[in-house]
Amino acid sequence: MAVQTTTHGAGRVAGGSLRVGFLMVCAVFFGLPVVWLILAATKTQASIFSDHPLSMGSLGNIAQGWSNLLTFNDGELVGWIWNSLYYAGSSVVIATVLSVPAGYALAKYDFAGRKALLVLTLIGMIIPTAALVLPLYLQMNALGLLGTPASVILPLAFYPFAVYLCYVYCTTSLPDSLLEAARVDGASEAALFFRIVLPLSKPIIGMIFFFSFVHAWTSFFLPFVMLSDDRTFNLQVGLMMLLQSTDAINAEGGFAALPIHQPEAALAALVAVAPVLVAFLFAQRYLTASDVSGAEKG
Known part of the structure; x- marks a missing residue:
């Protein structure tokens, strides 16, 4: 033994x-x-x-x-940073506002077409983003939005993964008995959502915020296709133009007069990564499962 x-x-x-x-x-x-x-x-x-x-x-x-x-195009880098914050922030707000009630409805309500919507959500998650750029380009062109911030913000706000995350969370972490008890007490569906579901959904809202922000902030191909004016570029597309226009990585075709070399390229990469780290530090306290064990009456 x-x-x-x-x-x-x-x-x-x-x-x-x-x-x-x-x-x-x-x-x-x-x-x-x-x-x-x-x-x-x-x-x-x-x-x-x-x-x-x-x-x-x-x-x-x-x-x-x-x-x-900042010597590149009279400090255009700062404008690219603000553009990225605007595109990412706007798309995150829209994605969160739409995905949380959508995921909750798919998880807790039985209505016609529910299974079809779930299947479409999964299909939307599976399709590569690059495969949707051409249809989105044609759609934005037909709406007259091509080259505007809306041509980047609206597609980025379409984030099926956030809907699926909220659906899984509401299915597994929000007990039906708690919702039924609130209905018995006379709570309306709106009060049920705003007073019970949202407070208990802070962890998943934090996850949606983080993942949707990273998705929007790191987006390159979509704004590269949609935007033509360098003043409207986000940081990712702008840095590509900056690096191609200097000898930081392209010694053959760069402008030797600009003092932008490998150390500046490394610093630019850190600037591009820093907001993702800040978003993680902000959202990490919400990236834990909520405790709803004491939410029901004994």
Whole structure:
């Protein structure tokens, strides 16, 4: 018995060590490029090639790099950042306002066409976004919205994954007995939704906010097709134009007069990633399951 217990204990220790080792390898594999990107923004054009890849430069180089980025088209980078915030923020609000009641209705109401809507939602999740760009382009052109912010915001607000998330959450985490008890107490369907469902749905609303924001903020192909004026570009499309127009990655065809090189490219990449990190920090406290065990009367 003692030998068997010792064997099981050694197996658990070995299994735990393997898991820890695997996670450490993954952390190094995925984290090392991010560390290099941060450190590269602190270096100069010369030191980024001569110094150790993981050496630290000067924080003053970050300020100088940002100043160099602003030399492109008279600081157009700032406008791209505001455009991205506007496109992403607007689409997130619309997607959340539409997906939460839609998911709740699909989960808790039985009506004609419910199963068909669920199937269409799943199909909308499966279809690659790039496959929808051409039909959306034709649709926006027919509506006269091509080249406007609406041609980016409205397609991004169509987010079937958010509807499905809310549907799954309401199905598994909102007990029918709680809703029936509220109806017995005289609550209307509107009061039921706003006073009970929404307060208990904060975790899924936080998830919808995060995923829809990341979806909108990182969108490239859709705004690339819809927008033609560089003043309306979002950050992703604008950075492509910036990098192609300088010698940061294109030494052959760039404008040598602009002081934008590899350190500035690394800094621009950090600017593009930072809002996603901020959105995660804002939403993480909601990314846990809600506790509705005490919501029902005993």
